[in-house]
Amino acid sequence: MQPIRIAVLGIIFLGIISLNLANAAKFELPIKEHVFDNGLRLLVIERPGESRVVSKIFTDMGALNETPGQYGAAHFLEHLMFKGTPTLGSRDWQREAELHEQIQIAEDALEEERNRARNDIRERGVFHDYQHASTTPRIEELQGLIDSLNQQVLELNDEGPMKRWYQAYGGTRLTATTEQEYMKFDLDLPADRVELFLRVEADRMENSVFRNFDAERMILVEQRLGDLNRPDTEYREAMNSLVGRASMVYVPEGYANDFNQYTRRYERELYETYFVPNNTTLIFIGGVTLEDMIPKVDKYFGHMERRPEPARYQGREPLPSAEKQLTWRSSTMSPRVEIRYQIPGVGHPDRPIFDVLAEALQPHLQAVLAASDVAGTISVNTRVVHTERFGVPASINFEVLVSDPSSLDAAEVAVLTELKRLASTPLAEADVALARKKLRTEWYRTAADPNALAFQIGHFEVMDSWQTLQPYLEAREQASGKDIARLVDSYFVAKNRSVGVVTPEGASE
Amino acid sequence: MKRLGLLLLITSVSASAQEITHPTRMNLPASEFSRPDPTDYQLALENGLVAYIAEANQVPLVTLSAFIAAGAVSDEKQGSAETLAEALRRGPTADNAGEFQKTLKYMTAEYSVSMHDEWTEVTLNVPLEDLNAALPLFAKIIRGPAIDNDALERAKLKAAPGGKDLSGESGPALYEGSLDAAVDRFHEVLFKDHPYGIDPTVSDFDDLEVSDVREFHATRFVPANMTLAIAGDIDAEDIQSAIVDLFGDMPFSDAPARVLAPDIGHSTLTQHTFPVEKLQSWLVFGHELPVTPLDDQAALEVMNYILAGGHLYTRMTVETRYRYGYTNDASGFLEDRWFGPGTYTFRSYSRHDVIRDIYENMVDEIDRIRANEVTDEELFVAKGALTEGSFQIRYLDGYTIARNFAMERLRFGDHSRSATYVDRVRAVSADDVLEAAKKYLHPDRMQVVLVGKEIDLLD
Numbered sequence: 001m002q003p004i005r006i007a008v009l010g011i012i013f014l015g016i017i018s019l020n021l022a023n024a025a026k027f028e029l030p031i032k033e034h035v036f037d038n039g040l041r042l043l044v045i046e047r048p049g050e051s052r053v054v055s056k057i058f059t060d061m062g063a064l065n066e067t068p069g070q071y072g073a074a075h076f077l078e079h080l081m082f083k084g085t086p087t088l089g090s091r092d093w094q095r096e097a098e099l100h101e102q103i104q105i106a107e108d109a110l111e112e113e114r115n116r117a118r119n120d121i122r123e124r125g126v127f128h129d130y131q132h133a134s135t136t137p138r139i140e141e142l143q144g145l146i147d148s149l150n151q152q153v154l155e156l157n158d159e160g161p162m163k164r165w166y167q168a169y170g171g172t173r174l175t176a177t178t179e180q181e182y183m184k185f186d187l188d189l190p191a192d193r194v195e196l197f198l199r200v201e202a203d204r205m206e207n208s209v210f211r212n213f214d215a216e217r218m219i220l221v222e223q224r225l226g227d228l229n230r231p232d233t234e235y236r237e238a239m240n241s242l243v244g245r246a247s248m249v250y251v252p253e254g255y256a257n258d259f260n261q262y263t264r265r266y267e268r269e270l271y272e273t274y275f276v277p278n279n280t281t282l283i284f285i286g287g288v289t290l291e292d293m294i295p296k297v298d299k300y301f302g303h304m305e306r307r308p309e310p311a312r313y314q315g316r317e318p319l320p321s322a323e324k325q326l327t328w329r330s331s332t333m334s335p336r337v338e339i340r341y342q343i344p345g346v347g348h349p350d351r352p353i354f355d356v357l358a359e360a361l362q363p364h365l366q367a368v369l370a371a372s373d374v375a376g377t378i379s380v381n382t383r384v385v386h387t388e389r390f391g392v393p394a395s396i397n398f399e400v401l402v403s404d405p406s407s408l409d410a411a412e413v414a415v416l417t418e419l420k421r422l423a424s425t426p427l428a429e430a431d432v433a434l435a436r437k438k439l440r441t442e443w444y445r446t447a448a449d450p451n452a453l454a455f456q457i458g459h460f461e462v463m464d465s466w467q468t469l470q471p472y473l474e475a476r477e478q479a480s481g482k483d484i485a486r487l488v489d490s491y492f493v494a495k496n497r498s499v500g501v502v503t504p505e506g507a508s509e
Numbered sequence: 510m511k512r513l514g515l516l517l518l519i520t521s522v523s524a525s526a527q528e529i530t531h532p533t534r535m536n537l538p539a540s541e542f543s544r545p546d547p548t549d550y551q552l553a554l555e556n557g558l559v560a561y562i563a564e565a566n567q568v569p570l571v572t573l574s575a576f577i578a579a580g581a582v583s584d585e586k587q588g589s590a591e592t593l594a595e596a597l598r599r600g601p602t603a604d605n606a607g608e609f610q611k612t613l614k615y616m617t618a619e620y621s622v623s624m625h626d627e628w629t630e631v632t633l634n635v636p637l638e639d640l641n642a643a644l645p646l647f648a649k650i651i652r653g654p655a656i657d658n659d660a661l662e663r664a665k666l667k668a669a670p671g672g673k674d675l676s677g678e679s680g681p682a683l684y685e686g687s688l689d690a691a692v693d694r695f696h697e698v699l700f701k702d703h704p705y706g707i708d709p710t711v712s713d714f715d716d717l718e719v720s721d722v723r724e725f726h727a728t729r730f731v732p733a734n735m736t737l738a739i740a741g742d743i744d745a746e747d748i749q750s751a752i753v754d755l756f757g758d759m760p761f762s763d764a765p766a767r768v769l770a771p772d773i774g775h776s777t778l779t780q781h782t783f784p785v786e787k788l789q790s791w792l793v794f795g796h797e798l799p800v801t802p803l804d805d806q807a808a809l810e811v812m813n814y815i816l817a818g819g820h821l822y823t824r825m826t827v828e829t830r831y832r833y834g835y836t837n838d839a840s841g842f843l844e845d846r847w848f849g850p851g852t853y854t855f856r857s858y859s860r861h862d863v864i865r866d867i868y869e870n871m872v873d874e875i876d877r878i879r880a881n882e883v884t885d886e887e888l889f890v891a892k893g894a895l896t897e898g899s900f901q902i903r904y905l906d907g908y909t910i911a912r913n914f915a916m917e918r919l920r921f922g923d924h925s926r927s928a929t930y931v932d933r934v935r936a937v938s939a940d941d942v943l944e945a946a947k948k949y950l951h952p953d954r955m956q957v958v959l960v961g962k963e964i965d966l967l968d
Contacts, residue, residue, distance in 0.1 A: 026568065026569060051541075051542055051901070052901065052902070052905065085529075087529045087531065088531075154832060159822075159827045159831045159832065160821065160822035160826075160827060160831060163820075163821045163822040164822050164890055165532035165533070165890075167820065167822060167890055167893065167894040167898060168532070168889060168890040168893040168894060169532065169537055169893055169897065170540065170893060170894070170896075170897030170898045170901060171898060172894075172898040172899060172901075172902050173902075174820075174821060188902065189898075190540060190542065190897060190901070192537075192538045192541070193537045193538065195535065195537070196532055196535065196537060199528060199529070199530065199532065199535065200532070202527065202528070203527070203529060206527065207527075207529075212831065212832070212834075214834070215831075215832065215833055215834030216834055217834065218834030218835070219830065219834055219836075219837055221860070222789075222834075222836060222837045222859055222860065223837055225788040225789050225860060226789065226837070226858075228788055229683070229686050229687075229787055229788055229789060230683055231682045231683060299528055300527075300528050303526035303527055332682035333682075363614075434614075434615065434617075437617050437636070438617045440617075440636070441570070441617040441636050442617075444568040444569060444570045444636065445568075445570065445619075445634070447567065447568045448565075448567055448568045448570055448906075
């Protein structure tokens with residue numbers, strides 16, 4: 001287009017722009033796939049002419065793979081995997097490796113001493129202080145030794161070795177995330193430098209050195225304190241644990257008393273078990289082609305051997321058997337009533353319809369509350385901890401924040417009564433159509449951003465399969481009022497219900 | 510090779526088939542990126558309005574943005590700007606607010622109005638199928654927002670104590686212990702009695718007439734004082750015609766004169782503590798940032814990038830987070846203003862027992878960068894990150910291209926800054942960085958704001 005200077009015409013806008021409405025429901029995902037002999041999966045969306053490429057590496061592991069007492073260990077592993085490798089971050093690896101060996105020996109001795117002295121040092125109280133720190137002279141001695149050795153390691157380290165070189169060569173949006181079902185590392189960089197991502201990530205996947213372990217542990221404490229500053233954090237965790245009895249979907253990224261339990265040995269076990277090529281997916285969107293990427297990926301990842309399949313999470317909740325209720329008293333939270341039901345995970349044919357249901361019911365129930373003279377706002381969502389979709393069952397949440405605590409009962413009755421009615425009286429199709437349109441538009445906003453699109457592809461790969469993402473979106477387009485009524489009738493039953501009520505502190509017990 | 514364990518790894522690395530060439534020796538290609546040419550996107554009307562239009566056909570969406578060089582401190586009569594923002598949020602005069610909201614709902618649109626101190630942004634994002642309705646609606650909002658008593662009342666309510674929307678459902682309980690609160694307290698301290706620090710009060714609105722707000726809109730929302738950015742699944746020529754139809758009949762008038770705000774007098778190092786019972790404390794310290802000459806801008810950016818530039822690898826993050834595990838974040842923020850003094854602040858937060866260590870380590874790094882030249886490696890990393898990272902992503906897609914050009918044009922009047930940015934950054938030397946640190950960092954003038962536990966940081 002050339003710069004144009006156009007005379008002021010002073011006419012009223014009457015023109016109609018011709019719209020390419022064939023695009024009105026465009027979900028096509030031109031994903032190209034290659035699976036290497038060692039099981040590594042490569043997914044590429046080619047965008048010729050683009051100068052940059054969004055790059056992600058997904059590992060099928062997360063909080064679901066943690067064991068009790070070590071909650072948050074997967075998230076901590078992500079932090080440790082930023083600490084470099086023998087070839088990234090060390091000024092004298094031979095010397096540093098000897099120090100790490102000594103640290104591991106000291107940590108093993110520390111564990112041995114903790115086990116020996118368990119009956120003296122363990123915390124048995126209910127109302128305990130998580131900073132409880134009973135100790136023994138031997139524990140103190142060993143911890144001092146580890147600190148001393150770590151200081152010597154620090155003298156040999158260059159901090160931030162991965163971040164530094166990514167940034168130097170134009171990498172941006174360098175982030176990492178660990179949730180219940182995945183860990184991922186992200187980068188956006190010039191397309192002709194994509195090999196840098198492959199070089200660093202292959203090294204990270206194979207040779208991570210867990211430097212400065214104890215200082216990094218404190219970062220998790222910081223993040224946890226940040227969460228606890230939110231008035232609603234502990235309430236939401238209590239609600240999650242009310243809904244689920246067995247599934248790790250409902251557990252947050254570690255409680256404060258977990259953080260001190262992590263050991264280098266346990267973290268390395270997680271690392272070695274799950275960071276294998278046949279548990280890994282690489283995703284690229286931008287100015288690269290699959291044809292060009294195959295030899296490049298092979299150069300950096302091809303030597304890795306296929307490993308025994310890590311045990312992927314298969315857990316499921318016991319069958320719902322009774323309605324449960326939580327009463328939460330708070331002077332800082334808005335009074336609310338929250339009604340949750342368990343819903344199936346992605347991969348189940350009902351799951352996409354729940355997206356439409358949530359979108360349609362939000363304005364509908366808002367109107368119902370208004371008609372019932374309940375002053376408040378309702379949110380209908382499927383969020384658990386930080387995530388809205390899982391490959392395993394989770395929950396749909398109807399959260400009503402009320403202005404007047406005395407209307408809590410009325411709010412609960414209004415929502416439950418309407419849900420019961422909707423089982424036999426489907427929503428108006430116009431309302432369902434609007435919900436579908438909203439979801440469609442939201443998807444376009446996601447797909448417009450290659451970073452968000454690559455995340456969705458990776459997320460579906462760990463929840464189900466990347467190939468089911470497009471059918472999932474198309475299934476939402478087919479959802480009708482009758483489908484929603486069927487879900488209401490099937491899932492929104494008393495024995496599948498968990499209710500949380502937040503009342504002001506001091507309200508009668 | 511896989512999973513040899515740490516000790517085997519020690520001896521195996523050099524013998525493995527793994528490719529571990531250091532990044533600096535990978536022979537990564539030199540950047541061939543060149544900034545897009547703004548004239549490829551530009552439409553200039555004779556009445557002074559300039560629009561940037563970019564086709565981006567990945568998905569059937571269109572984004573319409575207007576940027577106006579008028580903000581919260583631009584009004585001569587206090588409250589006019591805030592009332593105008595409320596009017597813009599309520600939609601065009603011809604619609605009642607309910608109809609406007611209903612229209613947005615059926616379009617499944619995203620609509621936002623952001624009023625900053627010196628400029629305002631109005632953005633509407635819609636599916637392509639609604640573009641024919643959205644374009645004239647957008648023009649109506651910009652040209653004729655619903656400035657009436659209702660908008661005035663809404664703005665007045667927000668000016669009342671407790672009227673500010675604080676952090677959604679968690680409300681004041683979350684806000685009172687947060688970095689946002691600490692930043693707000695810092696601005697209150699630094700800009701006390703300065704035009705940038707004076708918010709309208711309820712009584713200001715009692716003296717305000719709807720006609721005052723309309724006058725503010727009429728003089729500021731003129732073609733020469735705004736730019737447009739439109740991008741999405743569009744035909745650029747169609748959009749050009751539509752802009753002519755919808756905005757071309759606005760009369761020409763000169764953009765209002767841009768009056769520089771007064772400087773802030775130099776302060777002395779002082780701590781300001783705002784006690785609140787929380788699990789953490791929040792730290793914000795810094796001072797004013799004068800309007801930066803173009804000649805200094807690149808060196809200042811490079812210096813800040815190395816010291817604390819809001820990313821994961823800076824001197825401050827190394828000396829607080831990575832080495833000691835004190836905090837999740839310790840960063841520096843250069844926040845310049847268009848027509849007056851901005852701020853240069855350093856921010857962190859943590860458990861109470863290490864907040865003093867964090868402050869001292871951050872101050873040590875400020876002293877160090879003012880005393881010694883940065884290393885060649887630091888310079889290399891910072892220049893690469895700025896020219897090939899953050900600069901390139903300003904032109905990542907159709908909307909970012911249109912938006913950045915529209916903003917640059919509105920603020921500076923042309924595109925010479927972005928045209929020369931890469932060369933200016935590449936020319937920065939270690940000596941330039943040292944000079945920038947000495948010129949723009951003043952430890953003796955810092956205002957130190959602590960929200961949280963009462964801890965003396967300066968003794």
